[in-house]
Amino acid sequence: MMDAGRHPNIEVLTNSELTHLDGRAGSFRATVRKNPRYVSEELCTGCGLCIDDCPVIVPNEFEVGMGARKAIYSPFPQAVPNTHIIDREHCLNDDFLVCNNCLNVCDRNAINFDDPGEEIRLDVGAVIVATGFDVYNASAIPSYGYGLYHNVLTNMELERLLNATGPTRGHIVRPSDHKVPRKIAFVQCVGSRGEGREAGCQYCSRFCCMNAIKDCLLVKQHESDIEELMVFYIDVRAAGKGFEEFYQRSLGMPELKYVRGRPSKIIEDPQTRDLIISVENGETGEVSKVRADLVVLSTGAVAAASNRDLAEVLGINLDENSFFEVEPRYGSPLHTAREGIYVCGCAAGPNDISDSVAQGSGAAAEAEVFTAKLPAEEEPLVKEELDISGPPRVGVFLCHCGINIAGVLDIEELKEVAKNIPDVVYVEDNLFLCSDEGQRLVQEKIVEHRLNRVVAAACTPRTHEPIFRESCDQVGLNPYLFEMVNIRDQCSWVHTKVPKIATKKARDLIGMGVARARHLQPLYRKTIPVNQSVLVIGGGVAGMCAALELEAQGMKVYLLEKEGRLGGILNNLTRVYPANLSAFELARTMVEKIKASRVEAMASTEVNSITGFVGNFDVSTTNGNFRVGAVVVATGAHIYKPQGEFGYGRFENVITNQELENILHESKDGIHVNGKTPGTVLFIQCVGSRDTEKDTGCSRFCCPTTIKQAIRLRENGVNVVVLHRDVRTVGAKAEEHYRHARELGVKFIRYTPERLPHVSGRDQRAEQVEIRELALHQTLEIDVDYVVLAAGMVPNEQSTAKLHDILKVPLGADGFFMERHAKLGPVESTTEGVFLAGCVSGPKDIADSIAQGAAAAAKVASLISHDTVALEPTTCVVDQTLCRACGRCVEICDYHAPSLVEVAPGLKAAQINQALCKGCGTCASWCPTGAIAAMHFTDEQIDSMMEALLAG
Template sequence: GLNPYLFEMINVRDQCSWVHSDVPEIATQKAKDLIRMGIAKARNLQPLHKKTIPINQSVLVIGGGVAGMRAALDLEAQGFKVYLIEKEGRLGGVLNNLTRVYPADLQAVELARTMVEKIKGSRVEVMASTEINSIPGFVGNFDVSTTSGNFRVGTIIVATGADLYKPDGEFGYGRFENVITNQELENILHDTKGKIQIKGESPDTVAFVQCAGSRDPEKNAACSRFCCPTTIKQAIRLRESGINVTVLHRDMRTVGAKAEEHYRRARALGVKFIRYTPERLPLVSGNGNRAENVELLELALNRQLEIPADYVVLAAGMVPNKASTDKIHEILKVPLGADGFFMERHAKLGPVETTTEGVFLAGCVSGPKDIADSIAQGSAAAAKVASFIARDTVSLEPTTCVVEPALCRACGRCVEICEYHAPSLVESIPGLMVAEINQALCKGCGTCASWCPTGAISAQHFTDGQINSMLEALFAGEV
């Protein structure tokens, strides 16, 4: 059949009829221009052919948290060689510091122990206390250099997790010693076996303040999703110990299975939920270094309330783990979103894939998630990787940049500016250096082609001749 790269599509519907429906005459003229340009480019198209390269059928999982362990176990069960790297001394991630996991109401330490035992009983090669030095290479053939050794893999799953927002200076945090975060409370509950004590005290009243570091356009406009269910879980635990609990919120978002049931249970136990507005945030007041009250405007009654609190707990949102995220971004060139999390290829169609072919995401690296969602995404990433490396080869997109050696003067400008490290200078004949582009690394962005001072580099399917012919057709007048 016809080579697919000899086809040029003119999108009249999206670029004319839909966007210019109120000015049909102008839209018609634009459609004529697009048709002329498309025909001009089609005259200059050249057939291109995809190349195939072999795939190394082993996988690197970066991060030994719940998402990383789930992905590693799923892949190992399908017979693939898996390397699991964790920078800390033990696996488990945040599970090691949690009390119970909702909605299943499991002991977090038991879930962590179960998964770690499965990892130990499998063929997964675990490298704890290990840092990544570099990962040169391309899809199907990544050369991994770590502090524990070097090896080659075909695909990579990034599951390095996220951090919690530090609300320094907000709601009295850092000023009052009895204002703590939800993670600090979780650590206390994790270590508590009998009567709950916070910093050696047995509090009578605890007030939670939701959305500390979330849903704030100046800091983090997104909802972190896990904070409300976590607060409900902690409030139930405190209330069952006889502590009076008040939750101050903008609106409770019971995300996830059984979260609504947990909310109703908390209300039945006597946990009080009071709404506030983002325009009138709660004010934490106190004496000396201790908070004593939380003041807010109650919406239903439209009156100012003063809530006494022995402790104030701030429900801090989730933010990217900047150190690991920046390092992985630099090594693998996985793009970051405006929020600082890794950006998936498509939120709906490719939620665990990235634009860096062969690199996948799992867990909180792409945004806030709870334990259940992280486990599910770990399995989803493993399924995508398995279907990818089950083949012996991978096809490379031919719309990349190529070098004409006769025109290249080896200035090295393309090597300096390429975001993906695709060009390199090689010795074509003794004493003569020229640029060469690795087709597996090249994304066809054309940056090097636009910068090349001698015109030695061209972007296939978007050559200077093709683009110039389209411009000439655009200004040629009516058909």
């Protein structure tokens, strides 16, 4: 958020909307109406004096109405921009009394009640629609009593209660009596997956299951006295990378109980204001009334109310749920029917954050095709550096992180301790150092107190160090003179119950941080040239999509495919959900586009080796050698091969989804197997997936695949039974297909891993499946002609192992490649210049893989559109006068950074390639002569930390 506010190429227009658009892709003319803020963005410093003096108090939208704000306000502490805004609807100046308090108190004259707003005309090449969703209005379901009963909240309201900046500073209380609830019930699918007379939408909102599980864990963390957490659900849809594992973790919580059933009614006990939930347990068939202190309704996503007007301005259509309609022709979730306009995130339907992020990047790649680049940036002016000579002058900044830190640690004590550490000349604390205001504070104090070392005791450097470093850089303090101490994750979070000891640990860590900071030295980034071509490994849908996007942006692309032809998994499918596209047509269109393009596609080609580093990879393949600046890994995954489960291999009529797909592919009219239509086909879901022992997550695509096949069979008169654990139809239109399948008469029966279905038969043919029907308390025996196993997706072990060796991209416990960040970096790897797309990082369907292919292209483009790339200077260097060329560093480095070179005739010494070195320091700790130093972790720095710890 702050990055977007700070980027020189981004003009942020808040309080604004698009009012007119004409022209076409490559040359749109847009009119944007900037509504008046009545406070000048140039003049307002966000000091807040006007807010203090404003007499009007109204409910705060950001707190979902649970908090208050003034008529002049800042939407939330970390708002970008942090300019205040006047809500004229509530401001007294539009009343009989003219108050003018804000006008009088503002000494910058930033307030202008006559602000007319502005009309801005823009020429743009493309438009990206990322307007998000509205939250379903829970009061539309009267039987749940939202808005009527005090203690019925929505998930968004709970989210604010849990938040340290929220109205209760992170405490969960019942609105009726402000007591901490002991029993909380979550009701899922409120407004989603609607049935019959109920209000709401028919689709699945996709994120609410995971959100409820997360909230349960957080509630327990915030209020340890919680006795019971209940989740009333239809299916637990933990369908995404790492989600199933997260769900399994929650099953280990003794307080948390999952009850399968959608409550029919909630009533309030007028005396206690407790809530009584009527629900039929779908597993036992038992109808019960459950009492809870607080009910949380998991409200889903609905199309934004503004979609209709915006669609008209954009000249594109809305779908039946009023989300922006995706053009199905391309199999991509990003294209609208109008060229040059792309849709991403929840504007096209419910999505979780990681898919939204991937789609955002993907839409960027599509838009780049129609847009000219700005001229290459000139050499950045050498910034005036602050004078850091003389003894260290350390500033220590303590962050409260709302109550995340300050709720546990004694901040005052830590401040006192910090003040007494040698060379500390300034100490300050702040509610949120990461806010714009917090960062400005750090910058001001650096200049004011001539600080030459800065220590932030706050959260994790993984997400926040770059923000602090950039702030230091902006005022001329070398960013490597900044040190971050993580007193949240390592103190207040893990030692919540022992605040004294947690504070003691924080004292030690701060002492160590300051000790190290005193020895920090400025480091400078070097730049290296970037080769303007790209290697895409894998010619499946994700790889082809990445290659086409990159080629359209004018890059030289090498596309490698191990098999004899492009297409990957598309070659084995008949139809692709949700739009029932022909897989053959989709593959053919993409392959033809590749052939017509300048992409250098090489089939039957494998990578031998890749050496080098970001911007300069030397690639050797079975089909020639070349150099590229970036690598996209899109080698896909394998479909799990059942290992004898449910009679697979023993009975010839026990097959997988994939094998059924082949049969369906060959039978053009009707479904014939060995010349006749089968009577009953039974599907068994989650084969090879959701296995906690094998660390396999949910494969995500198998439920929609089974339903797609079930519908096709059912339409041909076949009886279809699906045995499932949860039906996880989370993608676009997937829930609607599930409903359609049930309407057609496909039977869905649930099984649990404790009581697996049993397949029996003779003479190599399965004849019967036995399954315990939970709600009926009965064992059913179903005669079958075919058993279809929904085999999940597993990593392609051979190729991932090889690429892991070559590219040093880490693998997760599930065997898939790990992303840089599960949510915020879904197509980046931890190796610079190497990107991931499609199933290589976890199971995905075709649409998600296409979005990821485009997203990877966008990431490559942001690297390659610059002629040079800056290298991290936090590497290791060799003092060649001390090196005796033993070669130990060359042997132990995982990244091939050190090598022995001749420094004088006959004299060798080690040298470390700065572009390959990760600065891990392994070589430095091994070097027998002490010739190697890790630049940002010198012996001196580490020794001083140890001394500080032992002294404290």
